[in-house]
Amino acid sequence: MESKFTEAYQKKSEDCYDTECEKVAHILDSLVDGEASSDEQEFFNKHIESCVPCLESHQKQKLLKNLVCGHLKRVIVPETLALSIKTKIQETV
Amino acid sequence: MSEQTGKQMSKEEKDARFEAELLPVLDPLYNFAYRLTLDEDDANDLVQETYLKAYRFFDYFEQGTNAKAWLFRILKNSFINEFRKKSKQPAKVDYSEVEGYYNTEDVEGESGVATTTDMRTESVQDLIGDEVASALNALPVDFRTVIILCDLEGFTYEEMAKILDIPIGTVRSRLHRARNSLKEKLEKYAKSMGYNGE
Structure with missing residues (x-):
């Protein structure tokens, strides 16, 4: 039983999706991270010509990424840190 | 301790390269440490420890390769291996x-x-x-x-x-x-x- 399940699962993860939308959901992160292959990108571009929900979920995913990279404040490095690293290194060598 | 064989750099050379190639990563590295530990002092310690390790193993670092990724990897490992165990304060909030x-x-x-x-x-x-x-x-x-x-x-x-x-x-x-x-x-x-x- 279990092996049958695993088989089916693995088959699915090898580019075998029930619907096009399912495939889009699977490559959504790669698309927003610029990690999608040109085939994937092309497939997506074609698909969204006729699928508004997938276009929207892509936009949402992009928005989420932008929230983190655009709004998360960077913490300021303590001024003394660089110096104390150098000092420590000289002490231990 | 380190033997000065032909290929190895002098200490001055090593220090200069270390400063030029690794110290510029301090800002992102400290930010990463802070986001992992959620504590400024802990982030400080973690970054110091990372640079000490990086200095010790600097001979293994290939010049021109991704210094930032290398340091992030060291920091992440330090965090997992030592830091989490060391800071055993039960008061730390989950x-x-x-x-x-x-x-x-x-x-x-x-x-x-x-x-x-x-x-x-x-x-x-x-x-x-x-x-x-x-x-x-x-x-x-x-x-x-x-x-x-x-x-x-x-x-x-x-x-x-x-x-x-x-x-x-x-x-x-x-x-x-x-x-x-x-x-x-x-x-x-x-x-x-x-x-x-x-």
Whole structure:
């Protein structure tokens, strides 16, 4: 039983999706991270010509990424840190 | 201790290269440490420890290769191997648990009104930043890590796989789950601010 399940699962993860939308959901992160292959990108571009929900979920995913990279404040490095690293290194060598 | 064989650099050379190639990563490295530990002092210690290790193993670092990824990997390993065990303070709050409590009780209702009135005093940008930070901090550390590496530091999946010592497939699935989880937390906030996600 279990092996049958695993088989089916693995088959699915090898580019075998029930619907096009399912495939889009699977490559959504790669698309927003610029990690999608040109085939994937092309497939997506074609698909969204006729699928508004997938276009929207892509936009949402992009928005989420932008929230983190655009709004998360960077913490300021303590001024003394660089110096104390150098000092420590000289002490231990 | 180190023998001066022909190929090895002099100490001056080593120090100069160390400073030129590794110290410029201090800012992102400290930010990463802070997002992992959620504590400034701990981040300080972790970064110092990382640089000490990097200096010790500097001979293994190939010049011109990705210094940032190399340091991030050392820091991540230090965090897992030593730091977590060393800082055994039981008082350290498990943020995901605490956030869980607040989220269930306080998101809807009055709190939404309270946050909107605050917008007059604090800039909206700051407010969004704070909210993103607290949503992110509430994620389990493995989820937090992939989001920081990918979205804040712009590492590729391949670099992330090397830093974290996991297969690329795991990077993908972890990032996917992390984003779902972050989305959930932020959507609650968005609703309380009057966005419908449309």
